[in-house]
Amino acid sequence: MNLNADHLTRYLKTVVEKIEEEKNYLSELDRKLGDGDHGVTMSIGFNAVNKKLDELTDEKKVKTVLTSAGMSFLDAVGSSVGPLYASGFIKAGNALGDKEELTDEDIFSLWTSFVDGVEHRSGAKVGDKTILDTLIPFRESLKETSDSDGIVERFSKAVKAGKSGMEETENMQSNIGRSSRLGERSIGTKDPGATSAYLIIQTFLSYIESL
Amino acid sequence: MKKLINNPDNVVEEMIEGYVKAHASSVKMLENKRSIVSTKPTIENKVGILIGGGSGHEPAFLGYIGEGMADGVAVGNIFASPPPSPILETTKAIDKGAGVVYLYGNYAGDVMNFGMAADLADMEGITVKSALTSDDVASAPLDEKEKRRGIAGEFFVFKTAGAAADKGYDIDGVVRIAELTNDNTRSMGVGLSPCYLPQTGEPSFELEDDEMELGLGHHGEPGIKKVPLGTADEVADELMTRIMDELAIEDEEVAVLVNGLGSTPQMDLYILFRRVEQILSEKGIKIYRSYVGDYITSLEMGGASITITKLNDELKELIDHPVDCPAFTQK
Missing domain, CATH: 3.40.50.10440 (Dihydroxyacetone kinase; domain 1)
Incomplete structure (x- = not known):
């Protein structure tokens, strides 16, 4: 499969729609754990990304699309998801150099670097009840499969691993971030950050399935 | 909302x-x-x-x-x-x-x-x-x-x-x-009613009429537990016990801040302060400066927090320094 800047733009625009559909659900999860604004924040961030993408319609370098998306997300939201996603997008972009066409291997390196970027900025581990409970299992699954499995199959397995990670956050006690101050009261609700991270990777799978 | x-x-x-x-x-x-x-x-x-x-x-x-x-x-x-x-x-x-x-x-x-x-x-x-x-x-x-x-x-x-x-x-x-x-500073608060984010219109937490959130943060995030609503004196006693347990005060004086979270009447804040003063006075601790009002809020949240800062001579001199800001002046 070959993906170019235009494909990435169309994928990101699908994320914008998905986040818009799910924003009330994300905020509802966050009301039980934090200040109740996760859906609002993600929506503000991806709307800024959407606006930026409309300015970049002639851009050929995938890296530029990704880093511009990351910076516009960051500038629109701040918060904790701002630096986390910006670091992910920038690291993903940097892994691609000046490429205009991405091969299967480039697509894996985009996503493993994306998770590396978020992980490096966050410092959270699996089990801390964060966005990384989705993203780390997703990345590890990508690394475990090989080219011969085919790209859609590999992402399908990885997204499934991310989904289990997200679902496990329901039974976790938060160890990091604002919700960690709730102690045991944080158990019983899925982590909103892990949930929106799942939407982002799941939307990528649906997108490549549709090609 | x-x-x-x-x-x-x-x-x-x-x-x-x-x-x-x-x-x-x-x-x-x-x-x-x-x-x-x-x-x-x-x-x-x-x-x-x-x-x-x-x-x-x-x-x-x-x-x-x-x-x-x-x-x-x-x-x-x-x-x-x-x-x-x-x-x-x-x-x-x-x-x-x-x-x-x-x-x-x-x-x-x-x-x-x-x-x-x-x-x-x-x-x-x-x-x-x-x-x-x-x-x-x-x-x-x-x-x-x-x-x-x-x-x-x-x-x-x-x-x-x-x-x-x-x-x-x-x-x-x-x-x-x-x-x-x-x-040298310790604080703790209680929430009586939630705040509403303008974009969602939903309450930040739900409480029965006879409940309060103990130890909540100032973003509407829930506290450590829901407890039955207490009187001002009971709330001040509970918060002050946790605060004073951690501040080893010998003969130092303190600064006190009773802070409203957004929709708490000044009346309630002064009633809380009254009890804080009694508690400190019983312990023989002198209040050097007091601040009562809405200093750091959480939209329209109901509730209050108590803050105590232990002061040495240098901090006393700094806390006395005049301020002229749009939201706060001190001569």
């Missing part, structure tokens, strides 16, 4: 617009519209004090820029840290060559955004140091103090560190004062 707003998506911008117009003689907004700086003259080579955090805490943080407090503020979305770019712009505008100190509460988002801004400022040749506030005793056990969040105690950190900068302390001296104040 009833609010006097126009469009929920524009509340922060419209508030800032109103604020800078209302205080046009002493503050100005920078081009990015999320950075506001004081226009009052200062001493030469003054260390810049930059404060900030999310919106929804008014009069914090934008109300505390002016003489004797902060020089500039970066304003985030509601309850969300500002991104690095307005922090960097404010830093550049307030640096007078002696460096800039970032004062903010210990929250993951603030740590990341202010940290990134500090790295960017460093690349531009501006020395930045940071001091975080972590005064909320309910937010983590004492042996994990690095996990605790900052609440109303931030006001005392702004007050003393701002005074130190105004008196000509160097950057390390300002940081030392901020850290000393934070180490």
Whole structure:
């Protein structure tokens, strides 16, 4: 499969729609754990990304699309998801150099670097009840499969691993971030950050399935 | 939810617009519209004090820029840290060559955004140091103090560190004062009614008429537990027990802040203060200065927090230093 800047733009625009559909659900999860604004924040961030993408319609370098998306997300939201996603997008972009066409291997390196970027900025581990409970299992699954499995199959397995990670956050006690101050009261609700991270990777799978 | 707003998506911008117009003689907004700086003259080579955090805490943080407090503020979305770019712009505008100190509460988002801004400022040749506030005793056990969040105690950190900068302390001296104040400060609060985010219109938590949230934060996040609503004296006793357990006070005097969270009548706050004074007086502890009112709020949340800061002679002198800011003056 070959993906170019235009494909990435169309994928990101699908994320914008998905986040818009799910924003009330994300905020509802966050009301039980934090200040109740996760859906609002993600929506503000991806709307800024959407606006930026409309300015970049002639851009050929995938890296530029990704880093511009990351910076516009960051500038629109701040918060904790701002630096986390910006670091992910920038690291993903940097892994691609000046490429205009991405091969299967480039697509894996985009996503493993994306998770590396978020992980490096966050410092959270699996089990801390964060966005990384989705993203780390997703990345590890990508690394475990090989080219011969085919790209859609590999992402399908990885997204499934991310989904289990997200679902496990329901039974976790938060160890990091604002919700960690709730102690045991944080158990019983899925982590909103892990949930929106799942939407982002799941939307990528649906997108490549549709090609 | 009833609010006097126009469009929920524009509340922060419209508030800032109103604020800078209302205080046009002493503050100005920078081009990015999320950075506001004081226009009052200062001493030469003054260390810049930059404060900030999310919106929804008014009069914090934008109300505390002016003489004797902060020089500039970066304003985030509601309850969300500002991104690095307005922090960097404010830093550049307030640096007078002696460096800039970032004062903010210990929250993951603030740590990341202010940290990134500090790295960017460093690349531009501006020395930045940071001091975080972590005064909320309910937010983590004492042996994990690095996990605790900052609440109303931030006001005392702004007050003393701002005074130190105004008196000509160097950057390390300002940081030392901020850290000393934070180490000597403990707070805890209760919530009686939730706040409503303009964009969702939903209450931040749900409480029965006869319940309160004990130990809640100032973003509408739930507290450590729901307990039956107590009287003012019972609430003051509970909060003061947890606060005073951690402050080993011998013969020092203290500063007291009874802070309203947004929709609590001054009457209730003074009734709480009355009991705080009785408790301190019974222990033979003298109150050096008291502050009662809405200093750091959480939109229209109902409830209050109590903050106690143990003062040495240096902190007393700094807490006495005059202040002239749009939201706070002290002669």
